[in-house]
Amino acid sequence: MKRNREERDQDDNVWSGVTSNAMTLVVLYMPYVMHSVLASDPNIRALAELHGTVYNPRYSIYKKKEYYQEDKSQSYVKECSRVVRFSYDAHHQDHTLCIVDAREVKYVEMVTWWLQMVGVVSLQLENTDGLPTRGMEHILSSLLSSTPLTPRCKALPLVLEELTCERMPMSYLCVGNLNKMQACQNLKVLNLSNCFVYSFDGMQHLQNLTELHLRGTTSASLMPLKCCGRLVKLHLRTCAKVCDLNGLEYLTALRELSVHSAYITDFKPLSDSQQLQKISVYQCQKLQSFQALRKVIGLTELDLSSTNMCNLKGLYPCKGIRWLSLKLCKALKSLEGLEDMTELTYLDLSSTNVSALTAIKHCKHLETLILRGCKKVESFDVIEEVTQLKEIDLSVTDVKYISFLRPCVVLQKLTLCGCEQLSSISVLQDIHTLTNLDLSCSPICNISALKKCTLLRWLSLRSCSIKTSFDVIGNLHDLTEIDLSRTAVKSLLFLSTCKKLKRIVVKECNNIERIEGMEKLKELESFEMSRDMIYKTYLYPESETRMVKRMIVYT
Incomplete structure (x- = not known):
């Protein structure tokens, strides 16, 4: 509790x-x-x-x-941070998460004795970007030493149950292997997904693991994982040399499996995995057979993005699937077989070559439908039969009219970014549940239909050729974020009634001559505009100058 x-x-x-x-x-x-x-x-x-x-x-x-x-x-801005801090979150209710700033190796060494004294159970290393591989190895050697540093201390490997290494995006670190963790026999969660771990050496010592996240293994076999019979979640990314899933048949408790960018060709070792509920094989482009998935009857989530999936019939009788991603499956041209997946709530068909959407009318529980970049779709009218939709993305499609959305009475999020043939959004005046609307880069010139979308919280009109008045936006009192970049807006005074606004973006709005009404937006946190707008923008009156100066972000 x-x-x-x-x-x-x-x-x-x-x-x-x-x-x-x-x-x-x-x-x-x-x-x-x-x-x-x-x-x-x-x-x-x-x-x-x-x-x-x-x-x-x-x-x-x-x-x-x-x-x-x-x-x-x-x-x-200078950072004020400490080497060690503690935090509670949704996953750490019974004990605190200990977060160690790893930027300075010497400071981490200095606090190791204290971490031993406290008896840290969950440890997270952050700010490791820029840290050399030798530095990371040195930090792990210090923290995971099996030697107590004072008589009252207990070595971390004896009590540690969770270890996570967080790293900045697009910046990866090499850990090499897992031998340094061989003393952590109580470890249950190991997350090194932002580090390259080339070898499974040392895995035999981590038999109590229930959750494992690794990246960049150069091993061709997953057999070393068979000793981790208690694994419930397994996530492996950038496995360029992995050619099969042999070894995973021993993981009888496995419920979640992610194997990305591998050269596997089938799912045979998983045919008896009755506990499996979630599978992700993103960018496994050598996959040829999906037949073994038929026996995984407990499957509820399946990510086949960027694979050669071309026939959904191969997934029968997986009728319990609720979450399905077929994003970037270029070989997929038909949705035949989807009619059996009546429990679907999420479906992503982005950038596929599907031409007919008829099969989705059987998915009465569908809440999220992603059709971004589906240029081959001939008609979207069948969507009117999927009335429980809460989110739909039609970005970069050839949709002309969206009247088929009228029966979607619970629709909350609508994305029409880059719909170059879209001619009208008048149907939106009948959809009062919308909270998020993206019309960016569309040819829409009349936004009067937004007057009744009073629940909108997020709105993007970026690069829209709007010719009517923007004043209708003043009726959207729940709005917290708006993007008017590259529009012909001349004044922002209409935003003064949107008291909940936290972020305003007006990049390259060259017709704006002065900013007014900002002093009324007490919750505004970010006001963004282009540097080249500064020279012809006058802040008026003086009270507003003080407010805007504090919030402007030059981009």
Whole structure:
């Protein structure tokens, strides 16, 4: 059962032993000390880290003078962070997640004794981008040492149950193998999905694993995984040399499987995997046979994106599938066989060569339909029979009219980005449930139908050739984000009634002469416009100048 914040605070006070007012003041001060890793009392340190506020801004700002005089110099906001901090989240209710900033190897070494003292169960390494492979190996050697650093400490491998390495996008690190974790025999969750782990060496010591995320293995076989009989979730990415799934038949408890960018040709080893519920084989382009999936009757989620899937009949009798992605399956031209999947709630057909959508009328429970880039679809009218749709994406299609959406009385999210033949959105005046609408890069010139879409929270009109008034947007009082980039908007005064706005984007809106009404938007957090607009934009009156200066982001 989840504990409330007050109960956790009481437990923390008992655990830390901090009772005096003087010590409380010390605790309040500690979070503001950068890299404060030498606290004399580990209990004080623990409480300070657990309740302290961490400021980690990751954006850059341009210096500017009054009235937007040019100053091209750029400065970065200094980060104020600590080597160790604790956090509760949805997955860590019974114990805290310990987050270690790995940018400085020497600081990580300095706090290892304290992590041993606390007895960390869940450990996450962050900010490892820019860290050399040797540095990462050094950090793992320090943290996972089986030697206690003080008499009162217990080595982390004896208590550690979860280890995660977070890394910045498009920046990967080589860990090599898993031998450094051989002492972590209680480890249940290992997530190194943002690191390249070339070898499965050391896997034989991790027999208690229930969840494993790895990337970049150069091993041609998955056989070393057969010793992990308790695995429930297995995610392997960039497995360029893996040619089959042999070895996975021993993982009888497996419920989730992801094998991306591998050269597997079939699913034979999974034919007896009765516990399997989710399978993802994204970009496994050598797949030829899907017959073995017929026996995985418990399957509810299937991702076949970027594979050679061409016939959905091969999935029969998997009638229980609720989530299906066929994105970028270029060989798929027909949906024959889909009529048997009556439990579907999510279907992604993006960039396929499907021409007829007739089969989806049998999917009465469908809530999300993604047809982005389906240029071959001849008619969308059958969608009117799928009345439970909550989200539909028709981006970059040849749709001309969207009157078929009128029966979709619970539709919340509609994406029509890049629909170059779209002529009217008048039907939207009958769909009062919309919360998200993307009309960017479409030829729509009249938006009067939005007047009755009063529940809209997110709206994009980027690159729309709107010729009518924008004032109708002023009726959208729940709006929190709007993008008017590359439109002919001249004034933003109509936005002053949208009191919940948090983000406004007006990049390349060259007709704007001055910004008005911003002082009324108390919740506004981000106002974005192009640098070349600054010289002919006047902020008026003075009260608005102060507000906008604080929020402008130069791009």
